Amino acid sequence: MSPARQICVNYLVPDSIIARRISDTNILNILQRIRLSIFPGNQATESEPNDSRKYLHSFLLHFRPATVPERSLKLSLTWGLGGMAAVLVFVLFATGLMLKFVYQPSPGAAYDSIAYLNTQVPFGQLVRNLHRWGANGLVFISFLHFLRVFYTGAFVAPRQFNWLIGLTLFAAIVLSNFTGYLLPWDQQAYWAVTISTSMLDYIPWVGTGLKEGILGGSEPGKATLMNFYAIHTAILPALLLFFLPFHFWRIRKAGGLVIPRSAAEPPDIRGAEVNTMPNLIAREVTMALVLLAVLLILSMLLNAPLADQANPGLSPNPTKAPWYFMGIQELLMHFHPLYALLVIPLLLVFGLLSLPYISYEVETAGVWFASVKGRKMALVAVVLATAATVASVWLDEFVINSGLSSTPGMTANGLLPFAFVLTACAGFYILMKRGFKASNNEAIQALFTLLMTAFVVVTVIGIWFRGAGMQLMWAG
Amino acid sequence: MENQTLSRRSFFNRLWTLLGTLAFAELIALLIIYFKPRKSRTAATNQDAIIIAGSVDSFEPGTVTAFVRGKFYLARLDDGGFLALSRSCTHLSCTVPWVSGKNRFICPCHSSEFDIRGDVISPPAPRALDLYPVAIENNVIRVNATRPERRSEYAADQIVYPGKT
């Protein structure tokens, strides 16, 4: 038989089966027919009454393989963090769509529409709380997810590109949060956005143009609200809807998650496979329900704040950027703006982007902290970075500048401290590598830990230890 | 023959790449122009372009008067000269109030301080407060509040004096 004929014959076979099925449907009642039209794969007959569950399962399994390695189900691999982030994205889409029916994006109406939502719309305040706490939770949880992916070595091949997709998702989430922050148009929002966008002014050449492009003018106003609303409710959601499935698809393409193992076990260990349903799905649903319960309780107990209506003539004291920008605002207190806003962030982003493309001496994917030694080195980095960061903030504040800084020259406040920090990092790397006789995996991990800890510490200082007039103080 | 088709192909490939790049650049330029801040989008402030502040005599020397509509302060210095100071802090754009008891502007956000001429007394503000152009005709003060002018510090030629009539 020629190949062409064979295709013909093969093509005919399913046809005849379909024809038989259609004649069979005559014996079904209307509900069964509707169900068959939605799930045409198989029919549930009385002899196999449980089959309908399979359809549901195959739907839930869309993104999943039929089986997963038993080892990757361990809570201590993922801590459910990626799943939690996905659940929060879903909650944010749902509540965001609800808010869209009440909210009015213009300076004259925005504040009142939120106040109306809070006081007149049944469950309006609750929906707003869910959206607000969900959004902040998402920034926090996706940061933790980012840390877990890093510390389990899940960013090297074949997961390199998914690390980049993850960073894109994280950027989209932070920007969503920031653009959403302005929408209530209250004092807190107006001034947080004023000072956050004014930071751009310090970027040479393009900064002011960039700022005015984002604001649609030289200060926040009608055009700003329109811009932020469009970005917050259309552009970033579309971006998320594109990159999230991409993220999940790449996990499948990589053959699933990294397999957690001890450093002694071989890198290609895989272990037994178990059915995705119910083993993985049941865990995910449980996690989602617990998270939803926590979020709901939080949203019932704690209202999203709404300050006075925005007043361009009166800055509240203190005025602070949103909490996830506090690290940058704190840097701005110690470094020349060019370094605080451009050089240091760009270098960090570049470092994060290139992490998966460095060539590593040891294969550590799946091993928490690369090894026992790696864990010790990371611990040293945490302690050292905490002490050094607190000490230098204190020194800079009370000894070197005795007061708030950042006016004096580029060299004194920019190049000099920057070169100092850079040298300290390089010295740290070399000392750790030699001192511990470590692989470059472990040493790079220690350096990453050092920088992340420093970032978290400056963020914490900015959030809790800066009071009126941004003076350093010792409690909230 | 083979060679010729190849080079024709590569010629077209290059042409497409070039045209594609041009079209892309055009698209980017279009987007930039579309999103550039437009006058009409900020119209509300533009109607207040020229503000008539009042007559010279209504301002005592050594005082600062706030103009909410123009978003500036009119400062009359001790020697009788005028300056129209932007109310935006040069650090991160908070609105600075005039604290008359201390005779200075004190920013509530990160506590920069400026004197009556807008000069920085205390950082982190990197520059003196921006200025708006002031014109005095027939003893009437007009301030052009369209766009503030940057300056690094106070200089004597920034002051506008009432004409000697």
Ligand code: HEM
């Ligand atoms: C909206 C934010 C995000 C969502 C919803 C999300 C979701 C997920 C989910 C559900 C998983 C499965 C495993 C797990 O639960 O840990 C996963 C894995 C992964 N994520 Fe994310 N993620 C997000 C952001 C990020 C970020 C910021 C990064 C890092 C830059 C990242 C990098 C990865 C990588 C490399 C994997 C594969 C890990 C492995 O194979 O073990 N993701 N993500």
Ligand code: FES
């Ligand atoms: S905005 Fe005025 S001191 Fe920072």
